[in-house]
Structures are given as structure tokens and as C-alpha cells.
Amino acid sequence: MENKEHQKEKIVSFLPTGDYYYEKAIKALEKEQIDKAYKYLKRAEELSPDDVRVLTQYGLLEIEAQNYEHAYELIHTAYSLEPSNSEIVFLLADVSGCLGLMRDAKKYAEQYLAQEPDGIYALDAYEILDFVEYEENIAEDVDEQDAEKLIGQEKARRFMEQGDFQKAIEVLEQLIEKFPDAWPAYNNLSLAYFYIGEAEQAHALLKHVLRENHGNLHALCNLAVFAYYERQEEELKGLMALLKKIQPYEWENRYKLGATLALIGEYETAYKWLRSMHKRGYEGDPGFYYWLAQSAYFSKQEDIAKAAWQALLALDPSKEGLEPWHTQSLATEEHSLEKNRELIIEKINSSYTSDRLFGFFMLKHSPHKQEIVAHPKWIDIEQYNEVEKLCLAYALGHEFQMETASEKSFVRFLQVAEKLFAVYGDLSFTAASALQLWFSIGEIALRANYAFKNPVAIAAAIDYMLQSALGENITKKQCAENYCVGVATLTKYMNELLTFVPTEAE
Structure with missing residues (x-):
């Protein structure tokens, strides 16, 4: 018994801390190893979600990568921990402007100038104020409620990516309690419940969405995914017939529909929607290129599939070896x-x-x-x-x-x-x-x-x-x-x- 406990202690002892990964990220940045720094900061944030240094540095990298929603969530969390930190205040102004949250951009730029009138970011803050003034004349601002929804959705998404579905559920339930018509939050909440095995609750949420927001595409797609995993063949068949009739205009809906159809094996229709986005210059996340490659390959569009896979590997090298043409060849080897x-x-x-x-x-x-x-x-x-x-x-x-x-x-x-x-x-x-x-x-x-x-x-x-x-x-x-x-x-x-x-x- 003592030997087992000793071995457990030794195993646990070499699991690094958030501070450990933060220091490795800083060293990687000093060597201009951005990919490594990004990986280390991601792990540091998972282990130390309340470390202002980690949140700020990670947020900076996400701004540079133009992942503005996640950057906003990271920096806003850091701001809630240290609201008087002038650097964080400026970064919050900067990323708010990138997201079109003009009121926030103006508020935080002015707050920074009040704290640091001669600070190193003062000229940048004035530029943000000029930008806001210009944009207010030509664009509709995103109000504070939309900003709050965005923060909540992004935070929940990060928890789900990390496999912490209970925390995601807490965030999303608070969001829909405050905003009863936040349909994206309901859809993500249904996924979180499904992933922890609460299938009945997941289905109930989607049915509520479809009653109150008839024809919600994301809800229909999620129902199809549930039916696929639960092997409900008749239900899946009906949902497939419905989804293949839908003609989405917005890119977000095209992406959701294409990825869902690719997951359940309707590759040609999936390829049509994902390729339509790709042709028009859409630059997606790793998931987009993964499903584009899958749907293209199984639709006999191998050149497009290979190009999409190269784009995926540039964003996520860990997918090396999981190419659809590689896995297809494995499927022919009965002894593998x-x-x-x-x-x-x-x-x-x-x-x-x-x-x-x-x-x-x-x-x-x-x-x-x-x-x-x-x-x-x-x-x-x-x-x-x-x-x-x-x-x-x-x-x-x-x-x-x-x-x-x-x-x-x-x-x-x-x-x-x-x-x-x-x-x-x-x-x-x-x-x-x-x-x-x-x-x-x-x-x-x-x-x-x-x-x-x-x-x-x-x-x-x-x-x-x-x-x-x-x-x-x-x-x-x-x-x-x-x-x-x-x-x-x-x-x-x-x-x-x-x-x-x-x-x-x-």
C-alpha cells in the first residue's frame, strides 16, 4: 500500500503548474517561438485561470492571432481581477475596438488616459478614441448586453474545449437566466449536458429552442448529432432530409450545417456549403479546414482536400497523420x-x-x-x-x-x-x-x-x-x-x- 501511495505521489509530483508553463512561454517568446509560447500559455491558463500575468500574455497572443473573442474574454477576466492595471485597461480598449464594441472601446481608452495621461499607450488610446468617433458615424454599435453575451459564450466555449462541462453549464445557465432569448447559449448548453450524459435534458433544451425560435438551424444540427451518436436511425433520417433542404445565407450557419453534415457522413452536401465559404475567402479555424478536407476528399475533390489539410496543419500540427486519405487506407486493412x-x-x-x-x-x-x-x-x-x-x-x-x-x-x-x-x-x-x-x-x-x-x-x-x-x-x-x-x-x-x-x- 505504501509503495502504491508513493508511486501516486511521484506521478502527481511531475505534473507541472501554471507558473511553470508561463515561464516556459516567456522563454519561448524571447526566442520568437510563437507556436510553443501559444501552447504553453494555453496550458498555463488551464492550470491557473486566475493568474493575471497568464491571462494578459495569452490575451496579447490571441489579439495578434486575430482571435478577438477569446482575447476579449481573457483580458476582461484579467481586468475583473486587477481593474486598476493600466496595461490591462488599454488592452481591453484595443480588443473592444476590434470586436466593434465601440462603447467599451471608448470607455476603457478614456479610463486609461485618466490613469496614465503620459503613459506608453497614450497615443494609441487617442487613436482608439478617434477610431470610435469615426465608426460611430457609419456603423451600428454593439450594446453592452451583446458584449456580456459574447463574454459568457466565449468563456463557456473555452470550458467545453477543456472538457470542463460543469463549469460551462454554470456559465450558460446564468446567461440564459439573464437573457431568456439567448438561443446560442441554449444550443451550447444542450451540447454540454449531452457530453456529461444528460441526454434527456439536452433534448429538452433543443425542443424549447425550436418552440420559441422556430427553425433554429443550430438546434436542428445538434439534434442530428445526438441522433447520430445515439444510433437513432429513423430520427436521423428525418433530420437529414430536413437539413439538406435548408439554404443558409450567413456564414456561421453554413459552417454549422456543413460541419454537421460532414460528421454524419453526408459529404457532398457538406462540401457544397463549406466550399462555398472557402471560395469567397473565408479563413476559418482548425475545425473548418478539418471538415472541409473530410467532405472534399469523400466527394472526390482530392486537390481541395489536400490544400485544406495543409491549412489545418499550419494551425494545428497535431493533426499530422489523421488525413482522410490515410484513415481511408487504414479502413481497407482488416488486420489493423x-x-x-x-x-x-x-x-x-x-x-x-x-x-x-x-x-x-x-x-x-x-x-x-x-x-x-x-x-x-x-x-x-x-x-x-x-x-x-x-x-x-x-x-x-x-x-x-x-x-x-x-x-x-x-x-x-x-x-x-x-x-x-x-x-x-x-x-x-x-x-x-x-x-x-x-x-x-x-x-x-x-x-x-x-x-x-x-x-x-x-x-x-x-x-x-x-x-x-x-x-x-x-x-x-x-x-x-x-x-x-x-x-x-x-x-x-x-x-x-x-x-x-x-x-x-x-
Whole structure:
């Protein structure tokens, strides 16, 4: 028991803090490594949501990236924590102007000048006031209620992206209580409820929207997504027929309709709407390019699909390897178990830790990763132990810093699995058997604080142990050569691993 508690403490101890990621972001900015800085600040904000330094710096990067809604939410949160901070006041004026919130832009620019009449941003503040005066003569201002709705929606969206659906629900429920006709908030609230498994409540919210705001496209799309995930074929068929008749004018509605149709497999109609936006110069977020690439590829528009995927990778390099043409080729390989969605779901919901670890590893390499992660019931993080949570983080692309002995041991543990996967080339039955054996032995070794000093040799030892057990005609020399290690090294690690072979169910 003490050993288990000690291991848990060591695992938890190398989970970095928000301050840790903030310092790494600052160092990255000093080296002009903007992508790294953005990633570190995103993580810092998740861990320290009330750190004014993090919020301000993150907001600055979002302004530069023209993600003004999120920048406004970040900087407004920082302002609520330090309302007298003149730099934050100026940034709030700046981003308000970018969003067309002219009253806010004017108010905060004047507040900054009152605080810092000769400050470093004084000339910029006067320019904002001149801009507001000009815009007031030619454009309709967004009132304070719209600004409040925008802040609430953005905050809820960020919580949902982080998987914190309960906090998103709190924000959205407060929003609709104050603004009973805020239909986008109802739609997002229904998604949040669906993702925590409250399907009945999610459906009730959408039905309320459709009663009060007849024909609301986002509500209809969400109902179609729910029917798709719940395998309600007849309901989905009816909703599909309705959605394919809709002719949306606004880009927001075209995007929602196109993404929904692509998700449920109506690629040609999805492509029509998403491509219509792309032709007219729409520059979307990663999600837009993802669904454009998917719908284009399966509509036999491969050049458009590849161009869209390049645009996606420029915004989100982690999508490398998940190209629709790559996943399509996997689907033709009957022996590639990483494409078997049902098997992965079965493994990550197993009662055995080793099965769940194997399931997360398959998830990392699966073309179904996005669908499985998005489903409200297939992953229940509250039921996983610390090692399982770390393996899930690894599957989702988290980068470990390798700065402690425990972290190095954990990463090497996974490197053994990656080596086995690389040698076999895909998750064939034999490869899956080797990995299942590894996660059974390796999980015990991890709890015993084993160092996993030579992952390649350990992978060779596991492979040899499996093939010997299966009665395959293979020698240690042949197996060692497959992994470019010596026979003596293979034998050494095989003997070490034998001490961790499970002898009874735990």
C-alpha cells in the first residue's frame, strides 16, 4: 500500500503548474517561438485561470492571432481581477475596438488616459478614441448586453474545449437566466449536458429552442448529432432530409450545417456549403479546414482536400497523420486493429488497468480518435487512476517534459509500446498480442518503480517472450536483430521483466 501511495505521489509530483508553463512561454517568446509560447500559455491558463500575468500574455497572443473573442474574454477576466492595471485597461480598449464594441472601446481608452495621461499607450488610446468617433458615424454599435453575451459564450466555449462541462453549464445557465432569448447559449448548453450524459435534458433544451425560435438551424444540427451518436436511425433520417433542404445565407450557419453534415457522413452536401465559404475567402479555424478536407476528399475533390489539410496543419500540427486519405487506407486493412472503434471503446472501459492503458495507446493511433473523445459516454475520466489519466493525456498529444525520474520512467514505459508498434507497422493480431502482454507486465513494473532504461531492448524482450509462448520458431538472435540489440542485452531485460509477470488477477 505504501509503495502504491508513493508511486501516486511521484506521478502527481511531475505534473507541472501554471507558473511553470508561463515561464516556459516567456522563454519561448524571447526566442520568437510563437507556436510553443501559444501552447504553453494555453496550458498555463488551464492550470491557473486566475493568474493575471497568464491571462494578459495569452490575451496579447490571441489579439495578434486575430482571435478577438477569446482575447476579449481573457483580458476582461484579467481586468475583473486587477481593474486598476493600466496595461490591462488599454488592452481591453484595443480588443473592444476590434470586436466593434465601440462603447467599451471608448470607455476603457478614456479610463486609461485618466490613469496614465503620459503613459506608453497614450497615443494609441487617442487613436482608439478617434477610431470610435469615426465608426460611430457609419456603423451600428454593439450594446453592452451583446458584449456580456459574447463574454459568457466565449468563456463557456473555452470550458467545453477543456472538457470542463460543469463549469460551462454554470456559465450558460446564468446567461440564459439573464437573457431568456439567448438561443446560442441554449444550443451550447444542450451540447454540454449531452457530453456529461444528460441526454434527456439536452433534448429538452433543443425542443424549447425550436418552440420559441422556430427553425433554429443550430438546434436542428445538434439534434442530428445526438441522433447520430445515439444510433437513432429513423430520427436521423428525418433530420437529414430536413437539413439538406435548408439554404443558409450567413456564414456561421453554413459552417454549422456543413460541419454537421460532414460528421454524419453526408459529404457532398457538406462540401457544397463549406466550399462555398472557402471560395469567397473565408479563413476559418482548425475545425473548418478539418471538415472541409473530410467532405472534399469523400466527394472526390482530392486537390481541395489536400490544400485544406495543409491549412489545418499550419494551425494545428497535431493533426499530422489523421488525413482522410490515410484513415481511408487504414479502413481497407482488416488486420489493423487501431481502426476498430468497438475494440478501443471496449478496452478503455475494461475493469482492468492494463486493458485501459492498451485502449489509450490504440486511441492515439486511431482514425476514430476525435469521434471517441467527443462522445459523452465512451471516456469517463473520473473513473481512471493517475497512470491511466496520464496515458490518456499522452494519447491526446500532451508533451511530457522529462525533467524528473518518475516522468522519464513513465515516458520510457510508453516508448516500449511505440517501438513494438513501429516494428510491426500496424496493429495486427500479433502486434496487439505483444502490446497487450506489454501493458500487463509494464503496468506492474511501473507501480514497482522500474526505470525502463532501455525501451528498445525491453520491446525486443517482450516480442521474444510472446513469440516463444505462441510456439513460433524464432531464436533470440533473430529477435534481437529485428530490434538492433545484442542477444545478451535482450536476455538481461527478459530476465528483469519475468519478475513482473502477473501470476494472478489483481
